[in-house]
Amino acid sequence: MLRRTAGFAAALLAVSALVLTACTGGGAPADTGEPDPNASISVRLVLEPTNLDIRQTAGAALDQILIDNVYQGLVALSPDQKDIVPRLASDYTVSADGLTYTFTVRDGVTFQNGQPLTPQDVVWSLTTRRDTSTWADSSRLARVQSITANGNTVTLQLSQPDSTLLWNLAGRAGLIFKEGDTVDYKTKTNGTGPFVLGSWKQGDSITFERNDAYWGPKALAKEVVFEYIPDNQAALSAALAGNLDVVTGFDPTLGDQIKNAGFTLALDLSTDKGTLAMNEKDPALGDIRVRQAIRQAIDHDAIVKAVGAGQKLCGPIPELDPGYQDLCGLVPYDPAAAKQLLAQAGYANGLTLTLTIPSFYGTTIPQILVSDLAAVGITLTVNSVDFTTWLNDVFTNKNYQLSYVLHTEARDFENWANPDYYFTYDNPQVKDLYEQARSATTPEQADALLAQAAQIVSKDAAADWLYNGASVVAVAPGVTGVPTVNVNARLPLAELAKSHG
Numbered sequence: 001m002l003r004r005t006a007g008f009a010a011a012l013l014a015v016s017a018l019v020l021t022a023c024t025g026g027g028a029p030a031d032t033g034e035p036d037p038n039a040s041i042s043v044r045l046v047l048e049p050t051n052l053d054i055r056q057t058a059g060a061a062l063d064q065i066l067i068d069n070v071y072q073g074l075v076a077l078s079p080d081q082k083d084i085v086p087r088l089a090s091d092y093t094v095s096a097d098g099l100t101y102t103f104t105v106r107d108g109v110t111f112q113n114g115q116p117l118t119p120q121d122v123v124w125s126l127t128t129r130r131d132t133s134t135w136a137d138s139s140r141l142a143r144v145q146s147i148t149a150n151g152n153t154v155t156l157q158l159s160q161p162d163s164t165l166l167w168n169l170a171g172r173a174g175l176i177f178k179e180g181d182t183v184d185y186k187t188k189t190n191g192t193g194p195f196v197l198g199s200w201k202q203g204d205s206i207t208f209e210r211n212d213a214y215w216g217p218k219a220l221a222k223e224v225v226f227e228y229i230p231d232n233q234a235a236l237s238a239a240l241a242g243n244l245d246v247v248t249g250f251d252p253t254l255g256d257q258i259k260n261a262g263f264t265l266a267l268d269l270s271t272d273k274g275t276l277a278m279n280e281k282d283p284a285l286g287d288i289r290v291r292q293a294i295r296q297a298i299d300h301d302a303i304v305k306a307v308g309a310g311q312k313l314c315g316p317i318p319e320l321d322p323g324y325q326d327l328c329g330l331v332p333y334d335p336a337a338a339k340q341l342l343a344q345a346g347y348a349n350g351l352t353l354t355l356t357i358p359s360f361y362g363t364t365i366p367q368i369l370v371s372d373l374a375a376v377g378i379t380l381t382v383n384s385v386d387f388t389t390w391l392n393d394v395f396t397n398k399n400y401q402l403s404y405v406l407h408t409e410a411r412d413f414e415n416w417a418n419p420d421y422y423f424t425y426d427n428p429q430v431k432d433l434y435e436q437a438r439s440a441t442t443p444e445q446a447d448a449l450l451a452q453a454a455q456i457v458s459k460d461a462a463a464d465w466l467y468n469g470a471s472v473v474a475v476a477p478g479v480t481g482v483p484t485v486n487v488n489a490r491l492p493l494a495e496l497a498k499s500h501g
Helices: 006-014 060-066 119-131 165-169 232-240 252-259 288-297 300-307 335-344 364-374 387-396 413-417 428-439 443-459
Strands: 040-045 075-077 084-086 089-094 100-105 144-150 153-158 195-201 205-210 223-228 246-248 264-268 273-278 351-358 378-385 402-407 463-469 471-475
Touching: 040 060, 040 232, 084 089, 084 165, 100 119, 119 144, 119 153, 232 246, 232 252, 252 264, 273 288, 288 335, 288 364, 288 378, 288 463, 300 364, 300 463, 351 364, 351 387, 364 378, 364 402, 378 387, 387 402, 413 428, 413 443, 428 443
Parallel strands: 040 223, 040 246, 351 378, 351 402
Antiparallel strands: 075 084, 089 100, 100 153, 144 153, 195 205, 205 223, 246 471, 264 471, 273 402, 273 463
16 A cells, blocks of 8 residues: 655655655656666665675665566565566465465576476475575465465465465465575575676675576666665765666655756655664563653754654654554653653653664764753764674664664565564564464455554554665666665666666
8 A cells, every 4th residue: 555645745845855756656757768777877875785695684785786687576566566476486376265365486496506497496485485494584474284286386374364364475474495506695696586696796796697598677777776775865976976876765855956967866765774772671661651751852854854864753653664654642742751761661850761773874864863852861872883893782682772774675664573583572462463464364454454453563662663765766767677766675677777868
């Protein structure tokens, strides 16, 4: 369900003076020139993966570039990320009771090493994913009781309905690998997609080359080079120098400058959630009054304005995802009320907290948080660390008080129903509602249950959601086929092209 709120519309209007053309629906502006089949197209990305093993390594940086481009599943997301469409399956059916999923595996599909895709590869991949806890998202297939093949037909039999299954099969949980493959997945790839890995210059760039043996329509560009440039100003400089064709994660406040190079800004919806996590294992943050005080001390309108595009969020589910509702009435900006809550919690004389944040996010958000919290008596120390350190200290070991990360994953509410996740939030009612939503047999039932659960999470002040970012992409003249919806989570580039017309 795609809902455009007044808040999002206002955010777009706020930056309209910077935007040459605002695009929706999954594509950047069209160009009249003929695509160059030998084109090399450079795309700026922010976060480089630590390795390429999408089976076992967490992080949206892998999903962003590898899913759809190198690795594929039986099904995939449509360009606007609203619908499920066939991919390695030519078609599929779901039984009325939601317990049997039947897929017809395509003929003529090969992996990049030349080996054919077989139904047994599908059975092995999905079974291994489900049964291997070290593979990412293995729990997403927990309700799949059996996976069998009969000719080109693969059947998944479920123990109980799972309203999330097709969505999960369109992501990591559904990726198909070659059984018995010995490739070093950390540094190499072997998928069925329209691109193959050309090279990886760690700390600099990753190059994808067109897969000329691809089973479907061939990629329009000969190669795509992902340039990893965390700093926005450095990315702008590279674009102005003619070294970039597409700039994802673009800072819309720099729009006037990039227009000088003829770039167009495309804005669309995203599932980017600027999340201020609060570790409830900490003595102070274990008190709901302290967490509520932090939320009411923060001027979310100022954050959206400073970011340059997007909207307030105030809850764990963004507008693109099922279960979204406007929860901002729960957390009005009220520093006076925040002070009272802190006093009630025993911190009338002040409180000192540490914010751990990956260094590539810059200083804008931390500066606002430091100022807003200081106004109510909270001294905030900012600990800016490299991403590897953040993954180890915060994500893995939960050794933090406050942490800020832009969570880009779609439909990830399950993290709030998982007390082992780094958020440390644990509410049995939320877990029960999430399981009910997962077992729902209609989208309407799932939506209602998720909305109920999300409201509880927000009322519990389990975190603060600083803003829902817009998907902002800067596109050079002559470049077409650029995705615009939620590009930090998924970036399919088979239709990316460059012309000189």
